Amino acid sequence: MPDTSPILSLPLIQAAQAQKHVTHNEAVRILDILVQLAVISADDLAPPVAANEGDRHIVPAAATGVWVGKDHSIAWLQDGEWQFLAPQAGWRADVTNAGQQLRFDGAAWVDTAASTNNLELVGVNTAADAINKLAVSADATLLSHNGTSHQLKINKADTSDTASLLFQSNWSGRAEFGLTGDDDFRIKTSPDGSAWNQAIVASGSGDVGIGKSPAAKLDVDGIMRLTPTATANLPDAAAVGTGGVAFVSDATGGAQLAFSDGASWLKVSDGSAI
Known part of the structure; x- marks a missing residue:
């Protein structure tokens, strides 16, 4: 018969052992320490x-x-x-x-506390999935500063990818803003989550387009001023749509206002084609 138990090494009372209480008490003492x-x-x-x-x-x-x-x-x-x-x-x-x-x-x-780094999925009051790896179901979500400033960063891998905020109604998209498909900042709206209309687009150089209009600049006083562009740089009139406005420079350095009729660009001064 072994002298101790195989797991906790508790002393075992041996056959015909004297002072059995000593061995028993030692086993109880070890259990008192470990349990x-x-x-x-x-x-x-x-x-x-x-x-x-x-x-x-x-x-x-x-x-x-x-x-x-x-x-x-x-x-x-x-x-x-x-x-x-x-x-x-x-x-x-x-x-x-x-x-x-x-x-x-x-x-x-x-x-034994679970690490919160490199978790595959995190769901707060709801289930996360392979696409929405972080999912939160709540009345509000608070992201606060840690003493000074706070930034929310959305980073995409490539120019043709999307980095945006999408607003939905009953899981159907209604508004989106961000970098959607290129590096211009766009604000888009949709009546049904399928057809999307561009409301505003701003390039990295500061040019701003309203709706389907060509690029323009907005001064701080709120007055829209069109930047002269060469005829060769005019966007396709059909893509711009009816009512688009452009300030067109000519070979002599002059400039004139033009508008799109949905098919071509016309001079405001006399309606002739550019």
Whole structure:
């Protein structure tokens, strides 16, 4: 018959053993240490000076004093002396001074709290999916500063991709703004989530287009001023639509106002084609 149990190494009473209570009490004492294991600390490098009988600690690496060489062991004070038990893989301990729960993985004590880094999906009060990897169902979502400024960043991989905010009604798109298909900033609206109308487009140079109009500039005083463009640079009149306006420069350096009739560009001055 072995002297100890195979898992916790509890001392076993032997046949015809005298002083059986000593062996029994030792087994109970070890159980008292290990069952519902809670330790005061797992990072104190030296034994505390004012320790109380029964205090338990996990000995960290590089400990000093009488804890030297007892890395990862469970230390407890008994009769004024530190005693040690080597943990086995899977043992768990609650660390009262840090509010942690640790698990011994066979080599070290590790925090059992789930890491919030590199999670595949996060759903708050709703289910996330392969497309909407972060999903929140709430009355409001707050993103606040951490002392000074705060930015919400939406980054796309390539010019032809989309980086935008989409507003939906009953899961059907109604408005969208951002970089949609190129690097111009666009505001679009839709009556049904299928057909989309461009309301405003702004280029990186500051030119602004209203509806289907060609690019124009808006001054700070709110007056729209068209930038002269060469005839060769005029957009397709059919694409612009009826009512589009352009300021066209000519070969002599002059400029004149033109409008689109939906098929071609015409001079405002006499209605002739450009």
